[in-house]
Amino acid sequence: xxxxxxxxITSLANPRxxxxxxxxxxxxxxxxxxxxxDGARELLHALDGGIAVEESFVCRDLVRTADAxxxxxxxESAGVRVMEVSPAVLGKVAFGDRSxxxxxxxxxPARGLSDLAPPPGALIVVVEAVEKPGNLGAILRTADGAGxxxxxxxxxxxxxxxPNAIRASLGTIFRLPVASATSAATIDWLxxxxxxxxxxxxxxPVAYTQIDLRGPIAIVLGSEATGLSAAWxxxxxxxxxxxxxxxxxxxxxxxxxxxxxxxxxxxxx
Amino acid sequence: xxxxxxxxITSLANPRxxxxxxxxxxxxxxxxxxxxxDGARELLHALDGGIAVEESFVCRDLVRTADAxxxxxxxESAGVRVMEVSPAVLGKVAFGDRSxxxxxxxxxPARGLSDLAPPPGALIVVVEAVEKPGNLGAILRTADGAGxxxxxxxxxxxxxxxPNAIRASLGTIFRLPVASATSAATIDWLxxxxxxxxxxxxxxPVAYTQIDLRGPIAIVLGSEATGLSAAWxxxxxxxxxxxxxxxxxxxxxxxxxxxxxxxxxxxxx
Numbered sequence: 095x096x097x098x099x100x101x102x103i104t105s106l107a108n109p110r111x112x113x114x115x116x117x118x119x120x121x122x123x124x125x126x127x128x129x130x131x132d133g134a135r136e137l138l139h140a141l142d143g144g145i146a147v148e149e150s151f152v153c154r155d156l157v158r159t160a161d162a163x164x165x166x167x168x169x170e171s172a173g174v175r176v177m178e179v180s181p182a183v184l185g186k187v188a189f190g191d192r193s194x195x196x197x198x199x200x201x202x203p204a205r206g207l208s209d210l211a212p213p214p215g216a217l218i219v220v221v222e223a224v225e226k227p228g229n230l231g232a233i234l235r236t237a238d239g240a241g242x243x244x245x246x247x248x249x250x251x252x253x254x255x256x257p258n259a260i261r262a263s264l265g266t267i268f269r270l271p272v273a274s275a276t277s278a279a280t281i282d283w284l285x286x287x288x289x290x291x292x293x294x295x296x297x298x299p300v301a302y303t304q305i306d307l308r309g310p311i312a313i314v315l316g317s318e319a320t321g322l323s324a325a326w327x328x329x330x331x332x333x334x335x336x337x338x339x340x341x342x343x344x345x346x347x348x349x350x351x352x353x354x355x356x357x358x359x360x361x362x363x
Numbered sequence: 364x365x366x367x368x369x370x371x372i373t374s375l376a377n378p379r380x381x382x383x384x385x386x387x388x389x390x391x392x393x394x395x396x397x398x399x400x401d402g403a404r405e406l407l408h409a410l411d412g413g414i415a416v417e418e419s420f421v422c423r424d425l426v427r428t429a430d431a432x433x434x435x436x437x438x439e440s441a442g443v444r445v446m447e448v449s450p451a452v453l454g455k456v457a458f459g460d461r462s463x464x465x466x467x468x469x470x471x472p473a474r475g476l477s478d479l480a481p482p483p484g485a486l487i488v489v490v491e492a493v494e495k496p497g498n499l500g501a502i503l504r505t506a507d508g509a510g511x512x513x514x515x516x517x518x519x520x521x522x523x524x525x526p527n528a529i530r531a532s533l534g535t536i537f538r539l540p541v542a543s544a545t546s547a548a549t550i551d552w553l554x555x556x557x558x559x560x561x562x563x564x565x566x567x568p569v570a571y572t573q574i575d576l577r578g579p580i581a582i583v584l585g586s587e588a589t590g591l592s593a594a595w596x597x598x599x600x601x602x603x604x605x606x607x608x609x610x611x612x613x614x615x616x617x618x619x620x621x622x623x624x625x626x627x628x629x630x631x632x
């Protein structure tokens with residue numbers, strides 16, 4: 095029922111292509127409030143999460159998976175502007191080789207703590223000073239798997255809706271409420287909400303398995319480079335240790351998140 | 364007591380520099396049996412693990428951490444050839460910005476299953492068809508933390524001693540026995556050693572927390588893209604599921620490894 099697509103955009107100098115490609119830079123994302131979604135699964139999660147879509151670039155010759163076809167159909171039936179582009183143009187706006195034939199410009203949902211509405215018995219994840227988008231995305235994916243209710247990025251060093259974070263999260267970043275705030279405000283908010291902060295620290299006296307992780311809790315993780323800041327050295331925060339039995343003295347932050355979140359899931363089952 | 368260092372190598376065309384830089388390519392690593400260690404912590408683990416060191420490139424102006432100074436001292440007292448180089452030359456052999464001022468050529472310890480000697484009650488990790496060196500390294504770091512006795516890469520798609528795997532492992536790859544083999548040979552070897560293979564599968568009927576993970580076991584993880592191959596669809600292998608409570612249907616392979624390994628640690632405590 096739709097009209098045949100117009101001839102594809104082949105010029106890398108096309109103004110819309112250039113504007114989208116600029117969203118690969120953090121500054122352009124922060125100035126516009128927009129970001130890029132590479133990949134079909136990621137886009138399907140964004141659409142299911144009710145994210146506002148601005149426009150999409152598609153190279154139909156590269157749309158080969160059922161997910162990609164489904165995502166394209168949803169975009170078209172929602173009346174989104176879908177521009178056919180050449181493979182080279184798609185490559186200019188895509189971040190990697192996993193775009194599934196379509197790259198989409200969406201509005202990044204900026205949220206603060208006051209936008210979160212944790213349910214009774216909430217399971218929250220707090221990541222402080224996260225720097226690598228891939229780590230943030232991996233933690234989001236695990237938080238989604240564990241059924242967490244929200245993720246708070248405390249004093250983040252990356253923008254949350256960095257396209258690499260979106261991809262590493264497999265698009266779960268659009269399904270799980272995500273907010274950013276200062277560490278101090280995050281602690282106060284958790285305490286106000288009667289959510290117990292449980293913070294991973296290599297020097298904590300108690301192992302994570304010895305703590306009751308039922309009821310409303312937040313699993314708090316420090317940055318890979320420097321651990322948690324002094325803000326979390328607070329009597330309202332319970333430090334826990336992940337036992338280390340080898341040569342290294344800590345786990346990767348996303349591995350630590352997985353261990354703690356799934357122990358919470360196990361205890362709550 | 365040592366003689367003052369000779370003038371640094373500044374030429375990117377220096378034959379030793381070129382030979383070392385070629386080790387950034389898998390083909391050159393496999394032809395020579397050598398690999399590159401970036402970073403001081405990684406090198407300290409290699410030295411502690413008794414790895415044979417060929418030579419090292421150092422830019423003393425960039426040696427700023429205690430770990431880097433300690434590693435350099437150990438190299439020198441072991442009589443390793445340490446070549447002073449300019450920052451540009453170091454950048455040519457280094458993989459990233461985390462070299463700590465020294466990049467070292469070491470012999471990759473090639474091991475097969477027959478080189479492994481699992482202790483009674485062994486905890487083994489098997490990763491099939493791992494493709495991303497960063498994932499392999501992250502799993503190694505977690506396996507080290509969990510006190511695993513060995514890691515077997517079954518039908519790997521990356522070389523185990525890829526410099527990025529070394530770095531993501533924080534050097535624990537030199538502390539934990541690592542072998543590669545086919546998947547079929549790995550299953551036979553595990554059964555011969557009376558080690559129960561426990562394989563993560565999204566469609567397994569039983570959750571991992573419902574299985575006894577004490578005694579000699581192997582945690583088996585499939586590739587991110589395609590999961591486990593048909594070889595593991597074997598009555599001698601116990602499939603287990605990690606419960607998924609969100610939008611995505613699986614965890615990242617290194618997150619899955621963390622969840623399963625630390626549940627084994629918890630049950631064994």
